[in-house]
Amino acid sequence: MQYIFIYGKNPMLSLAEINAYLEARTKFKLIESTDQFAVIETDFKPDIDDLGGTLKIAEVLTNKNEYDFYNIYKDSTGPFGVSSYGSKNYQNHFTEMIKEQMKSDKMKAGCLHTKEPFVTHTDMINKHTLKKSFEIVACSGKEFYLGKTIGVHNPYEFRKRDLERPKQRAIFSIPPRLCRIMINLAKADGTLLDPFCGIGSVLQEAALMKFKIIGSDLDEKCIRDCVANLVWLEKEYKITIDKKIMQADVKSLPFESNTIDAVVTEPYLGPPLRSAPTMKEAGQIIDEVQPLYEKALEEIYRVLKPGKRAIIIFPFFEVKGKKIRLRASTKLKMIEYFEDFEEHHKTLRQIVIFEKV
Ligand SMILES: C[S@@+](CC[C@H](N)C(=O)[O-])C[C@H]1O[C@@H](n2cnc3c(N)ncnc32)[C@H](O)[C@@H]1O
Missing domain, CATH: 3.40.50.150 (Vaccinia Virus protein VP39)
Structure with missing residues (x-):
């Protein structure tokens, strides 16, 4: 399986942490790394709560820029998110594609609106996106990767251990x-x-x-x-x-x-x-x-x-x-x-x- 790791504010440190975390646990291959994300192939399922420097982890679905999202949206009960990282902004492209597919399946197709081309990890936690719905990430580096988010960094849990x-x-x-x-x-x-x-x-x-x-x-x-x-x-x-x-x-x-x-x-x-x-x-x-x-x-x-x-x-x-x-x-x-x-x-x-x- 290939995973996309979306970096926090210090990409070099985030990548060093991901490498060390995986080296301690499993075999893996770094497919590519940009200043916003890394793509890694491994049989081990990474857990976002183990990491301090990663904001999101997604499973790669495809390298093509189209996809049948039915299995992803079929149980959704809230607005979904689409985030785009890298040189090309794919947010609208996939938002529209998912909306059309959902409408043709007679499903309510609300999405999260964002200022940036991505939904922030804080917004996703506040809106319970992964519990009620789903997020798709579109990442363009040397290759294109379309992924489904499986984990989001919870800043509140970290802050609690500091301030409470x-x-x-x-x-x-x-x-x-x-x-x-x-x-x-x-x-x-x-x-x-x-x-x-x-x-x-x-x-x-x-x-x-x-x-x-x-x-x-x-x-x-x-x-x-x-x-x-x-x-x-x-x-x-x-x-x-x-x-x-x-x-x-x-x-x-x-x-x-x-x-x-x-x-x-x-x-x-x-x-x-x-x-x-x-x-x-x-x-x-x-x-x-x-x-x-x-x-x-x-x-x-x-x-x-x-x-x-x-x-x-x-x-x-x-x-x-x-x-x-x-x-x-x-x-x-x-x-x-x-x-x-x-x-x-x-x-x-x-x-x-x-x-x-
Ligand atoms: C920046 S704080 C440590 C923060 C800590 N590592 C944490 O996780 O919160 C530096 C600490 O060094 C301690 N310290 C200063 N000189 C020391 C020494 N000679 N031996 C042991 N501790 C010392 C201070 O009492 C202070 O608690």
Whole structure:
């Protein structure tokens, strides 16, 4: 079966996550990738809820630009959606084709109206499109692909884990969708460690992904809040979490060597900034956090099992078009890195994939 994955706002990171997610589970072939979507052939049925960086997943129906939609619309009880991605806009073409077919079958043929040539994932969730009806996606890349959507990213579920948990601290918080992407990039199962666990954003996602979780942080209050958030998650999602949460300095972690299957973490990125830093300020922040990163990387190298990955956020800054990065020396092998931008953030995130070889 071929599947279309519609990317989120960072296509390179979305594709890296999809690749890592599938590599950890199955054999697959990347048919093509554009700046909006990837087409992948695999026997494994992907689940959108496992991914942080994909907005929709669709099953490819055909490569032709016509189709008999009867089996798709026959049970529909609400307005359907048509989305078009890629160089050519097929939204009207398929909306009209489906309407005509439905009318000739004496069915009510309402469709969702959109500003863009696609229905947003948020609109689809709000309007229960996949429960009441269906969505068709028409994707033009090197080839043309017509697909039926089988899964839509639910931003409300991710937001709930961020904003409805009992303990919040905006400066210690990393978006759940990014946590999930990072965990998938680790391509692991078993025990996951976050040695800068804060109030537990990474650990929450890892627990939902069935990892045994270990979290440590220097700050005693963070540890209490992290435990409270995990207890809330257990109740909210009716799960039992295998967890060890403790106060510890990353410079000497109280864990045995070669015991951890994945490290996923956002360390201390420097002080929160109200305005964009000057070149000098950016350099000072990098100099301030560098020794902490080098010590942390030494300990992460020690506790990781050989062959396993650490996914670590590094701070970077963009001043006058120049990128100022942190370069910490480590025995870990750097595999790849990605940049993630969030509006209003003065400190930018670089997501670095390391492996203990
Ligand atoms: C950006 S927050 C971590 C966010 C967290 N990874 C999450 O998932 O929400 C950085 C954390 O680093 C902790 N920290 C700073 N220096 C540390 C050290 N030397 N050892 C351990 N934790 C430290 C801070 O207390 C803070 O909780």
